[in-house]
Amino acid sequence: MADSSYALLTLDDLEEGQNVFSLELHSEDLELKDEFFTFHSLVKAEVKVRRSMDNFNLEGVVSCKIAGDCYRCLKAAEQAVEARFHLSVQRRQASPEELESAEEDGYIEIVDPGTRQVDIGEYIREAIILDLPMRLPTANVEGNCPQCGEDLTEDSNKDKQEETDPRWAALGKIEFSSSEEST
Numbered sequence: 001m002a003d004s005s006y007a008l009l010t011l012d013d014l015e016e017g018q019n020v021f022s023l024e025l026h027s028e029d030l031e032l033k034d035e036f037f038t039f040h041s042l043v044k045a046e047v048k049v050r051r052s053m054d055n056f057n058l059e060g061v062v063s064c065k066i067a068g069d070c071y072r073c074l075k076a077a078e079q080a081v082e083a084r085f086h087l088s089v090q091r092r093q094a095s096p097e098e099l100e101s102a103e104e105d106g107y108i109e110i111v112d113p114g115t116r117q118v119d120i121g122e123y124i125r126e127a128i129i130l131d132l133p134m135r136l137p138t139a140n141v142e143g144n145c146p147q148c149g150e151d152l153t154e155d156s157n158k159d160k161q162e163e164t165d166p167r168w169a170a171l172g173k174i175e176f177s178s179s180e181e182s183t
């Protein structure tokens, strides 16, 4: 697992009510890797914590940049990724059943009454991984590649209208004109 001990949240540094803090992490430390793109080193996290006694409600926004080659034009493409996570930290005594259901839930972490720090690195990492695009680049609002301007929406229509593939259309034309000549 990622060594994320730099993403520690010190519970008693937080005041009752709303707290905001930001973290700067490194993608290497978060062990962010992907087959198709590289991660910029800097990963930023903005975390809002609402504290009520020993309940800490976290809302995080994580941002980083990824780089790779456009799958259409093969030019270098860069893209910002913004991911969100939510976590509820409860510092209290809990039964094994409660701990188990909190673990299943994935958004609740129950920690011992004596706990001073909670590591949120794994939540940041997961948030990014869940929000990664399948490939680069993601089309702009017009549905085109932001680098080469090629229409990236085409792929989603392909299964619906195979007959419009330009290669087949060209073949059809050749056959038609040659048969015309022979008559």
Ligand SMILES: [Zn+2]
Binding pocket: 070, 071, 072, 073, 074, 075, 145, 146, 147, 148, 149, 150
């Ligand atoms: Zn492109």
